[in-house]
Amino acid sequence: LTQPVTPDLLVSPSSQDGDLGSECPEDRGNWTGRLDFLLSCIGYCVGLGNVWRFPYRAYTNGGGAFLVPYFIMLAICGIPIFFMELSLGQFSSLGPLAVWKISPLFKGVGMGTILIVSLVAIYYNMIIAYVLFYLFASLTSDLPWQHCGNWWNTDLCLDHHVIKAGNNTLPVNISNTVSPSEEYWSRYVLHIQGSSGIGDPGRIRWNLCLCLLLSWTIVYLCILKGVKSSGKVVYFTATFPYLILVMLLIRGVTLEGAWKGIQFYLTPQFDHLLSSKVWIEAALQIFYSLGVGFGGLLTFASYNTFHQNIYRDTFIVTLGNAITSILAGFAIFSVLGYMSQELGVPVNQVAKADAGLCALSPQGGMYWLVLLDDYSAGFGLMVVVITTCLMVTRVYGMKRFCRDIHMMLGFKPGPYFRACWMVLSPATMMALLVYNIVKYQPSEYGNYRFPTWAEVLGILMGVLSCLMIPMGMLVAVLQEEGTLWERVQQASRPAMDWGPSLEENRTGVYVASLAGSQSPKPLMVHMRKYGGITSYENTAIEVDREMEEDDEEESM
Numbered sequence: 032l033t034q035p036v037t038p039d040l041l042v043s044p045s046s047q048d049g050d051l052g053s054e055c056p057e058d059r060g061n062w063t064g065r066l067d068f069l070l071s072c073i074g075y076c077v078g079l080g081n082v083w084r085f086p087y088r089a090y091t092n093g094g095g096a097f098l099v100p101y102f103i104m105l106a107i108c109g110i111p112i113f114f115m116e117l118s119l120g121q122f123s124s125l126g127p128l129a130v131w132k133i134s135p136l137f138k139g140v141g142m143g144t145i146l147i148v149s150l151v152a153i154y155y156n157m158i159i160a161y162v163l164f165y166l167f168a169s170l171t172s173d174l175p176w177q178h179c180g181n182w183w184n185t186d187l188c189l190d191h192h193v194i195k196a197g198n199n200t201l202p203v204n205i206s207n208t209v210s211p212s213e214e215y216w217s218r219y220v221l222h223i224q225g226s227s228g229i230g231d232p233g234r235i236r237w238n239l240c241l242c243l244l245l246s247w248t249i250v251y252l253c254i255l256k257g258v259k260s261s262g263k264v265v266y267f268t269a270t271f272p273y274l275i276l277v278m279l280l281i282r283g284v285t286l287e288g289a290w291k292g293i294q295f296y297l298t299p300q301f302d303h304l305l306s307s308k309v310w311i312e313a314a315l316q317i318f319y320s321l322g323v324g325f326g327g328l329l330t331f332a333s334y335n336t337f338h339q340n341i342y343r344d345t346f347i348v349t350l351g352n353a354i355t356s357i358l359a360g361f362a363i364f365s366v367l368g369y370m371s372q373e374l375g376v377p378v379n380q381v382a383k384a385d386a387g388l389c390a391l392s393p394q395g396g397m398y399w400l401v402l403l404d405d406y407s408a409g410f411g412l413m414v415v416v417i418t419t420c421l422m423v424t425r426v427y428g429m430k431r432f433c434r435d436i437h438m439m440l441g442f443k444p445g446p447y448f449r450a451c452w453m454v455l456s457p458a459t460m461m462a463l464l465v466y467n468i469v470k471y472q473p474s475e476y477g478n479y480r481f482p483t484w485a486e487v488l489g490i491l492m493g494v495l496s497c498l499m500i501p502m503g504m505l506v507a508v509l510q511e512e513g514t515l516w517e518r519v520q521q522a523s524r525p526a527m528d529w530g531p532s533l534e535e536n537r538t539g540v541y542v543a544s545l546a547g548s549q550s551p552k553p554l555m556v557h558m559r560k561y562g563g564i565t566s567y568e569n570t571a572i573e574v575d576r577e578m579e580e581d582d583e584e585e586s587m
Contacts (some may be wrong), residue, residue, distance in 0.1 A: 060257045061334045067262035068339065071331050072348045074269030076126050078353050079158070080320045082276070084393075085356035086296070086363040088316050091304030094296060100304065100313035102353070108459050109317040110349050111451035112416060114444075115423060116323060117341040120332030122435050124532035127326030130333075132526040136519065137422050139503020143415050143496040144326045144341035150492060151325070154400045160239060164220060164325040166241075176215035183218040184211065207508075229398035229485050258334045258550060283365030292368025296360055314459060320352060324416040325408075337536045342440055398476060398485075405474045406489035411496030413464045414459035416501060420457045427522050429453060438538060439531075 062068050089097040123130050128141035168175055175181065179188035189208035217223045226233040253264045283289055303309045322328065332341060360489045364378075371378045393404040423432050429449060437443045444452075474489060481489075504522075511518035530541035 045291075046419040060259060061336070062258055062262050064262055065518025066265075067258065067265065068331055068335055069344055069347065070098040070265040071262065072268040072328065072344065073271075073351060074265045075327050075331065076321050076348055076352045077269070077272060078320075080316075081352065082359045082363065083357040085316060085320070086360040088312050089296065089360055090364075092309040092312050093300040095299035096301045096303055097309065097313065098357070100310045101316065104310070104314040104317045105349065105353055105458070107451060107455045109321050109323070111346060111456050112323045112420065113321055113328065113349055114327040114342065114345040114448065115420070115452060117332040117345060118343060118432075118436050119423070119441070120329035120438050121335045121337070121339060121341055122531065123529070124333045126330050126333060128327060134422055134426050134523050135526060136504055136507045137418065137426070137500070138421070138507060139500040140415055140418050141326075143411060143499035144324065146496045146499060147408050147411055147415065148325055148327075150403055154403040154407070156246045156250065157243060157400055159249075159318060160242040161220065163242040163245055164239060175219070176212040179214075181211075181215075181219075184196055184214050185209070185218070188214055198253050226398070228479060229402065229481060232399075273355075276355070280358060280362040280365075283362045283369070285368035286365060289365035291366045291371050292364035292366065292378055293361060295368070296364035307466075309435070311463060314463055316356075318413075318416075318460075318463070319408075320356065324412045324419070337531055337533065338441075340440065342442075389518055398479070398481070401474060401476050402481065402485060402489050403492070406492045410464070410467060410493040413460055413467070414497045417457055417460045417464065420452060420460070424452050424457075427525070438536075471511060561587060 069094065089095075119130055119133070120126075123132070125132065127144045129136070131138040131141045179190045187207065187209045188211055190211055220239070222233070222236060252260075254261050284293070318324075330563055332339075335341070358515055371380075393401070423429075432452075433449070434445045507522040508515070508518045511521045513521070533536050
């Protein structure tokens with residue numbers, strides 16, 4: 032036997048001719064390009080959370096010192112859970128619901144995931160609609176949010192450009208003033224003055240309604256042909272934001288006074304590290320920016336070839352996401368430094384007057400959008416991820432999961448991943464969950480407090496996804512036979528057809544378990560079809576030997 036080697040990043044042994052589809056189920060489809068998967072993951076993770084949320088978290092939690100807990104939490108939670116999701120998807124070639132063949136007792140986790148994603152999709156497409164609205168409104172030489180004096184402006188509107196052009200040397204009190212852009216957003220785009228609260232939706236904003244229709248249409252066209260169409264779209268959607276970010280960064284650092292904002296951003300305040308809140312905020316930033324638990328990563332990986340090197344992809348995407356967040360911080364705070372100099376106020380007052388940098392991406396202006404953002408993917412998402420982690424390590428078994436990865440990639444996860452999966456990651460996420468419950472605060476939008484019935488509705492949105500787990504357990508147990516404990520044991524075992532989707536990739540306990548399977552040993556299929564033994568068949572033989580040795584030890 033030759034020494035097994037780490038699989039190539041993009042081409043499996045059975046596709047030496049460059050055909051990436053030879054190891055994927057043809058009826059389900061697979062990525063058509065070599066970079067489709069990697070760019071899809073990058074486009075999925077990198078977004079508004081990097082541009083707005085990370086700089087704001089750094090600003091409120093010690094500046095440059097925030098990077099210490101940020102990278103520690105990335106190592107403890109972000110990278111391990113990211114790799115776990117990719118491994119489950121690629122090994123089984125199944126989506127977030129069907130993947131629970133791994134343990135039908137927990138199929139409710141997949142149902143909860145789908146419910147969370149459905150709620151999130153509603154308000155994320157509204158955010159896209161706002162972006163489209165501003166895109167169309169900017170197609171003019173005189174931007175409508177540039178000056179005061181429009182019908183939607185109030186007496187509180189202050190245009191600092193006019194003051195500067197008039198060489199006004201008198202001190203101006205800006206504490207009770209509003210910028211033209213803020214009034215354009217709240218009074219024209221949202222027309223918030225036309226509603227008294229969440230129970231008073233007001234009239235339909237047809238211009239926003241058409242933008243929302245366009246956003247859903249764009250999403251539909253992107254996924255019309257599955258990964259064959261979305262895999263092409265990501266070549267633009269995953270790379271173009273970086274071009275814009277670089278342009279903003281170059282423009283920002285060349286503005287007068289930019290150094291003030293950058294200095295404020297980077298100055299470390301290490302005393303903040305003694306506060307538990309800073310560590311919790313760092314973990315939350317990692318948790319949501321990588322998008323773990325939403326089923327997207329698992330779905331992307333399910334269209335890979337069986338031997339795609341997702342180990343390397345994990346580090347490329349997670350570390351790239353972190354670097355993007357840091358670069359975005361320079362772009363944002365350089366502009367804040369410029370605004371600070373223009374207004375003649377400290378940087379911290381500029382940031383506070385902006386209602387929180389992160390508010391531009393969860394808080395979109397509409398009361399229902401705020402409610403969805405606060406409750407749809409908070410409590411429930413953490414419960415889903417914690418349950419997945421505990422199921423894989425405790426119910427399915429760490430040793431079995433590592434064998435699956437060995438069979439797929441040619442090597443087992445090291446002590447770092449095993450320690451995180453077993454202890455560090457679930458413990459940290461449980462601490463996050465407890466913290467969110469203890470520090471719970473009712474939703475707000477500016478000075479508006481949501482009524483009790485709206486709070487109850489929001490809490491039900493979060494709890495409903497969690498209730499899917501016991502409901503799924505009840506259904507799984509009722510479908511089995513025997514005593515209650517026997518039913519639970521049977522429902523917790525993997526389904527008979529759990530494992531690699533193609534017969535030639537099934538070895539050990541997965542041999543001949545597919546419906547209609549003909550061959551006694553998938554290894555022989557490889558030898559007849561491709562000739563000789565590759566490094567992956569070597570791995571299969573090693574896995575078989577380990578299983579036989581473990582069976583002998585258990586029998587003794």
